[in-house]
Amino acid sequence: LASAVAQGMVRVPTHLVSTICDDRGEEPTYNGVSMSELIEGDYGIGDVISLLWFKRKLPKYATKFMEMCIMMCADHGPCVSGAHNSIVTARAGKDIVSCLVSGLLTIGPRFGGAIDDAARLFKAACDKGQEPAAFVEELKKKGVRVSGIGHRIKSKDNRDKRVELMQNYAKENFPSTRYLSYAVAVEEYTLQKSSNLVLNVDGCIGALFLDLLSSSGCFTEKEATQIVEIGYLNALFVVARSIGLVGHALDQKRLAQPLYRHPWEDVLYME
Amino acid sequence: LASAVAQGMVRVPTHLVSTICDDRGEEPTYNGVSMSELIEGDYGIGDVISLLWFKRKLPKYATKFMEMCIMMCADHGPCVSGAHNSIVTARAGKDIVSCLVSGLLTIGPRFGGAIDDAARLFKAACDKGQEPAAFVEELKKKGVRVSGIGHRIKSKDNRDKRVELMQNYAKENFPSTRYLSYAVAVEEYTLQKSSNLVLNVDGCIGALFLDLLSSSGCFTEKEATQIVEIGYLNALFVVARSIGLVGHALDQKRLAQPLYRHPWEDVLYME
C-alpha cells in the first residue's frame, strides 16, 4: 500500500492522526527530540512529560515541579481506594498490570482526580475576580463541592506536609503564584466552616499548574484554557500513583499473601 | 480503498481476520444466524454464546446448562475480591464500566478463574485413567494445588448448594457424566485430608464442560482439546459475574455511599 500510495496510484485518507512521537526514522523522537539527545543532553522524566504531553520544552523549574508532584503523589499508604484495590487484586494472584489497573480505576472525582476540576474552578473564579467567599457560597448553592478542598484525615491542625512542600517550592521558584494565593484564600474561608476543609494535594497542584501555565511564558491563553478543559493534570497524579500501586502489588507478592475476603462482620446486610 | 481493491488496482493483505460475526450485510449475523432468526426462532442467551464462542448451535440441554451456570455464578455476595473492588470503585464515584472492570480484574487463579485449570487437570488425568489418589498426590509432590478443589468457607458439612444443583441437572440431562464422576472421586479423596477441600463451583463447571464437550457429539476430540487449552470456560464465569459486579456498583450508587477508606486498625504495618 505504502508504495502504491507513494506512486500516486491510490489515495486513501489515513484513519489515524498522531503528533507526539515519531518512530519511523533512525531513532524514535519525542516531539522532534531524538533518544540520543534525550540521554546525552540534560533531560529528565519531567522533560519527557513536557515533550509528550505539552509538546514543548519547559523551563527547569517547571519540569522539576512536575517531578516533585510525581514523587509526592507516588503513594499514600495501603488504605486509600487505589492501593486497596491493587492489594486485593495482587492477593487474588493476578499479574502486575491487572493489579495496577484495578487500582487506577478508582482514581476520579473523589480520589486523586480532583486536580483538573480544582483548576477549572479556581481559574474561572480567579480570572473573573470573584471573592473567595462568594465563590464558595455560589458552589454551595448549586450543591457542588469545591474540588481541591477537603480531606478525610488531614485537617487544620494536621496539615498535609506535601501541600506545604509544594507551596514553598513554588514561592521560591515560580514567576508568579497568583492562583495559589487565590486557592489559599478559599481555604481560609472554608476552614471557618469545618476544620477538615483544607486545601488538599489536588487543589494545590491544580492552582500551581495554573500559575505555571499563565506565568511561564510558554503557553498562550488559548492553550492554557484548552489544557485545563481537556484535563491534563489528573494524568500527572495517575502516572505518579502508578509507582505506588505497583509497589503495593509487589509488596503483597513478596509477602505471599493469600486471597483476600472482606470480613463478613464488617458488612451491614440490609434489605 | 475498497473500490480500488475491488477494481484490482491494488492488493493489500488485510491486517485483521475475524470469523464470528458479520455486520456488513442487511442484518448482523452471529456465525451466520441473522438477528431476525435469533429473535423469531427459539433462541436464548445460551445460544448466542454457542454461536459467538463455539461457532455452532448446541443442543438445548447444553445451552440451558450454560444459562444455569451464568445464573448461579452471577453473584456471591459483597465480600469476595471482585465484588469488593467494584464496591470500592463505585464509592470512589466512578462510572459503571470502571467499577465493573476493577472487579473483573481480580478474576484469576484464586478467584473464579480455576475452571479451565480444573478442566485441564481432570481431562489429562481421567483420559489416561489415573487413580484419583495418585492424581492428588502427584500434584502435591509438584507443589501444585488441585484446581477446582477447596473453598474458603464451604466445607464437607456446609456444601455449596450451587454445586449440588448443577450435578443434579447434569445427571438428569447429560448423555454422560464421566468426568464429573472423576472429579467427585477426587473430592472424596481430598476430603479425607481436610474438610474444606470440597469440589467447588469452578471444579464442577470444569468437569461438566468436559462431559459436554466429549458426549454431546458436537465437537471432535481435537476441538475439545483446543477449547480446554485456550480456556473458554473461565470466560463463562466472567460473563456471569459481570451481572453481579454491576449489581453491586449500582447498589452503592443507590445507597449514595461515600469514598471508602480501609480502616487503619485493620492493617498491620511492618518493616
Place this chain on the structure above:
Amino acid sequence: LASAVAQGMVRVPTHLVSTICDDRGEEPTYNGVSMSELIEGDYGIGDVISLLWFKRKLPKYATKFMEMCIMMCADHGPCVSGAHNSIVTARAGKDIVSCLVSGLLTIGPRFGGAIDDAARLFKAACDKGQEPAAFVEELKKKGVRVSGIGHRIKSKDNRDKRVELMQNYAKENFPSTRYLSYAVAVEEYTLQKSSNLVLNVDGCIGALFLDLLSSSGCFTEKEATQIVEIGYLNALFVVARSIGLVGHALDQKRLAQPLYRHPWEDVLYME
C-alpha cells in the same frame, strides 16, 4: 470480632453496606430468592438481572425484553471500538479478562453508552410535553448532540434491523410505548436534517426502558427517576457486549494471530 460484637463487648460500625445478595446462609440468595428456587422455578437470566439490579421480580415481558436486548447487543462485528481493542489485546497474547476489559473500556458516550443519556433526554422532554422539533433545536443551540440518534453506517434506507425487532416486540407486549413514540417523532425530525440521523439501538433501548419503568406498575415515579439518573441502562449493553468481546478474543486465540501493529501508512504524522 464477630463474637465480641455479638456479646456486645464492642460496637464497631460496619464499613460496608450491601443489599442485593446474601451469601451467609445455607444458600446464597439474590434479593431474597435462593439458588434452589432460581433453578427449580421458572427463572432465567433476565430474572437474575431484575433481582440483582432492580431488586424485584419483573413481569415476563420485561425480563424477556432484557434478554432480547442482551442477545441483540451481544456483538456487532470486529470493526467497532470495543471489539477492535479486545482483538488487539488478544493478539498481544493476554488473558481473556484483560482482552475483555480493554474492549469494555471503550464503551461510553460515543460507543454503546448513550442509552442512559438518551433515556434522560427523552424522559425530560416527553414528561414536559416538549415538541420533538423544539427538543432537537434546543439541544442544537446548546451544542449538544441528541443521544440515541445517529449512526456511522446505518441510515434511513439501511435501517438497523435490531431497532426494528425491538420496536415490534414492544408494540406487541408492552402496556404502553409512549416514550418510544416520542423517540420516533424525534427521529422523523432529525432524518429531515441528515439521512444517517436514525434512532439507534441505544436510543431505542433507552426509550423502551422508560416505557417499561413507567407502565409496568413495578416502579414508583421516584424509583424510575433514580434509575434513569444513576444510569442502569448502559450496564445492560455492557453485560451484553461482554459476550461478543470474549467471543472476539477467543476467535483470535483460536486463529493464533500474531501481535498486531497498526500499519504506518494508515497514520498521518503531523507536527
Place this chain on the structure above:
Amino acid sequence: LASAVAQGMVRVPTHLVSTICDDRGEEPTYNGVSMSELIEGDYGIGDVISLLWFKRKLPKYATKFMEMCIMMCADHGPCVSGAHNSIVTARAGKDIVSCLVSGLLTIGPRFGGAIDDAARLFKAACDKGQEPAAFVEELKKKGVRVSGIGHRIKSKDNRDKRVELMQNYAKENFPSTRYLSYAVAVEEYTLQKSSNLVLNVDGCIGALFLDLLSSSGCFTEKEATQIVEIGYLNALFVVARSIGLVGHALDQKRLAQPLYRHPWEDVLYME
C-alpha cells in the same frame, strides 16, 4: 475499634499487611523516608521507585539507570498495541484513566512485557554457564521463543538506538556487565538465524537489571532471585509507557478526533 484493641478488650488479627509506605504519622514515609527528606534531599523519581519497590536506597548509577529506562520506554509511536488501544479509547470519548488502562492491558508476553522472562532465562542460563548456542537451541527444541530477542521492525542493520544507549551507559557506570555480555552473545548467535533476531529493549533491560542486582552489592542472592521470580522489571516498562499512553490520549483529545471504526476493507471475514 482502635481504642478497644488498644485497651486489650478485643484481639482481632488484622486482615491486611503492608510494608512499603506509612501514612499514619505527621508525614507519609516511603520505606521510612519522609516527604520532607525526599524533597529537601537529593532524591529523584528513581529513588522513589527504589524505596517503594525495592525497599532500599540504591546507588546513584542504579536510580539514574531506572530513570533512563523510563525515559526511553516512555513511548514508541502510535502504531504499537498499547498506544493504538489508548488512541481508540480516547476517540470513543472516554476519560484519561480508561484510555490509559485500555492500552496498558496489552502489555504482556509479546508487547513490552518480556523483560522479566528475558531476565529469568538469561539468569538461569548464564548462572549455570550454558553456551549461548546451546541455550538458544534448547529453547527451540522446547518450542519456546527467546524472550528479549526479536523485533517486528528493527534488525541487524537498523538497530534500536535505545538498546545502544543503554549498553553504553551500563558499560561506563555499572560495576559489572556480565549478564549483558551473555545476552549479546546470545544475540550474535540468533542474528545468524535471522537478521531481525536482535537483542530488543526488553532483553537489554532484563540483562542489565541482572547485572545491577548481582553487582551493586545491595541485594543478597536470595533477594535477587525473588525479584526476578516475582517479576519487578516489566513493571518499570509499565510505569514508563504510562507516560506515552497518556500522551497519546491527550493528543487525540486535543485533535478532537471522532469515534474510530476499523475499516471494513482491512478485515478478512472468514468462516
